[in-house]
Amino acid sequence: MKKKIWIFIGLFVIVFIVGGGLLLYSWGVFATSFKKANNDTLVTKQQTLPIPPLLEDKNPAPNKAEFEITARDGTMEFFEGIITNTRGYNGNFLGPVIRVRTGEEVSVKVTNELDESTTLHWHGLEVDGENDGGPHNEIKPGETWNPMFTINQPAATLWYHPHQMHKTGKQVYEGMAGLFYIEDEVSDSLKIPKEYGVNDVPLIIQDRRFDGDGQLDYELGMKDSIVGFEGHTILVNGAVNPFVEAPQGMMRLRILNGSNGRIYNLKFSNGQEFYQIASDGGFLEKPVRMDSLTVGSGERAEILVDFSKVAMGETVELQDQGISFMSFVVNQASDKVYSIPEKLTTIEKIDERKATTKREFNFQGTGSSVSINGVQMDMDRIDEEVNLGSTEIWEVGNFTGQTHPFHAHGVQFQILDRNGNPPPDNEAGWKDTFLVKPGENVRVIATFKHEGIFMYHCHILEHEDAGMMGQFLVEP
Ligand code: C2O
Ligand code: CU
Ligand code: CU
Secondary structure (H helix, E strand, C coil), X not given: CHHHXXXXXXXXXXXXXXXXXXXXXXXXXXHHHHHHHHHCXXXXXXXXXXXXXXXXXXXXXXXXXXXXXXXXXXXXXXXXXXXXXXXXXXXXXXXXXXXXXXXXXXXXXXXXXXXXXXXXXXXCCCCCHHHCCXXXXXXXXXXXXXXXXXXXXXXXXXXXXCCCCCCHHHHHHXXXXXXXXXXXXXXXHCCXXXXXXXXXXXXXXXXXXXXXXXXXXCCXXXXXXXXXXCCCEEEEXXXXXXXEEEECCEEEEEEEECCCCCCEEEEECCCCCEEEEEECCEEEEEEEEECCEEECCCXXXXXXXXXXXXXXXXXXXXXXXXXXXXXXXXXXXXXXXXXXXXXCCCCCCCCHHHCCEEEEEEXXXXXXXXXXXXXXXXXXXXXXXXXXXXXXXXXEXXXXXXXXXXXXXXXXXXXXXXXXXXXXXXXXXXXXXXEECCCCEEEEEEECCCCEEEEEXXXXXXXXXXXXXXXXXXXX
């Protein structure tokens, strides 16, 4: 008899908890839609696509470069007459493009003028742990950090962003991110568009939510902390729905998904095809023809798109899942004629037999319990020890109900297979971030050439901040 009563009480408690949860959830949905409604009163400022400035190299010596970056507060006018508080590097929102060459010795002075600690991480750069800018390289307010490194990898479109423990999502969201270009002899010799901001154009794609006052809203609802942040408004280079004047010819777009959590599926409104020429870590061996491109947060892709069949004066829009968020106004006579190169570069395949160690990384959990291999990030715990110079196979699995982008610092991987099948052609190059679908198993290989402590994590920043991250130590 007593047992029955306890079962009854137990059921009651369960119903109470589930009911309460549902109520909270629907309130979240309601509150979000209310905010969205408020948003409709904001009038988007019509503007051309902002092109981030190229950062000046202060060291005149050949083969050496010196840069200065300051993290600071700023303001932007995303909407007519509305001042939005932001953060940026050397400016109000985002940062300048740092452009270096393979072999160059680089020194960067990073000053923190914010009222909180930050770090500056070089996403995709192969450098030692102490120059990587992960959570251990904290820059306190008013301090300057001076990483130094020699560029030791091929031409690529990389990026930089904060990596402060538990604050990466918020700081990136407020505007802190920038691009980092590496050029080399291969990129010099290719006959592809190279005029910065004219026919070689960066597209930093980020989604944001604005509150009724037009301020950036990073209050995480239940859905945001479970699946990652998704905003209603997509910004490109810090502008809402911008347009860019395009040549009636070939354009090179360097795309960065700089969003906190959203995965994009990009297409052109006229359905036209394009060619992917580079993945995260550099050029693919050959251009890959495609008509849609999936990019997870943190991933990059360079594409060539040929507008020569678009009528003068016509507009082509760039869309995510069918919704336009920027447009190309084809109104410039193209003075140069480009063709799609047959071959871009040579990528030496890392031989699987060279691998001395195999490791498994499994995405697990949900919400505040997200983890890799069942453990959450702890600054004082090294999860994996890797021998300097060794080649390893990492096998990444996903035991959750959603897709996660896996990223590791200080290395570039080659994808061996996805569920035992060779990766698609546009993933057959260097990758530092790759999507892993629920139930999928992705095997990658890399040679670890740099010493120090590095992170591996989910690049949905809400997951990273919640602990879906671990550390590996590379040592001789
Ligand atoms: Cu793009 Cu650990 O970062
Ligand atoms: Cu990184
Ligand atoms: Cu994740």
